[in-house]
Amino acid sequence: MIISHLDSSKIHLWTTGNEILQRGYFGGELNLLTALAQVIVHEFSHVIQVILNTEDAAKSHGKLFYKILDKAHVSGMADRIKDELNSRCLDMGVDLSEVKSTGTGKNSKDFSIGQTVWLAGRYSYLNPFKVTYRKRNLKLVSLKDKDKTLLAHPSYVYSTAEARKNPDIDVG
Numbered sequence: 001m002i003i004s005h006l007d008s009s010k011i012h013l014w015t016t017g018n019e020i021l022q023r024g025y026f027g028g029e030l031n032l033l034t035a036l037a038q039v040i041v042h043e044f045s046h047v048i049q050v051i052l053n054t055e056d057a058a059k060s061h062g063k064l065f066y067k068i069l070d071k072a073h074v075s076g077m078a079d080r081i082k083d084e085l086n087s088r089c090l091d092m093g094v095d096l097s098e099v100k101s102t103g104t105g106k107n108s109k110d111f112s113i114g115q116t117v118w119l120a121g122r123y124s125y126l127n128p129f130k131v132t133y134r135k136r137n138l139k140l141v142s143l144k145d146k147d148k149t150l151l152a153h154p155s156y157v158y159s160t161a162e163a164r165k166n167p168d169i170d171v172g
């Protein structure tokens, strides 16, 4: 968990990293400092949820959970945790905010079944793809080779318009 929090291309894949990007916590700024502070606030919110012991507590990330989490941010408690963590790490010569996320925080709802999409990097030789299924990840089928399918986190998937702006993707 800590190793992938240290990888700037993976911070956003954690629920807590995605929460910062999707819900705008800490001003939507995702780096190792805000990610670790969010882990503390997130887990503490679970404790509060269990103490409240309502029916919603069975749904670990339900409406009540996000009500508690939102309150932790609105009240300034989350910022105080982040500032304390930052201060203690700076005292040891470590600036956690230097590890910045390079992820986009997209989720599967940003794509539709049948949409043509693109990948950068390792699988780009199979571009373009078609979205055939979506849950947390997207199932993609290569339009060049229909036998090639893969699951991809939405953060690594680009619409045609996004792909045209990305120098790492050859839209042709």
Ligand SMILES: [Zn+2]
Residues within 6 Å of the ligand: 042, 046, 060, 061
């Ligand atoms: Zn949780």
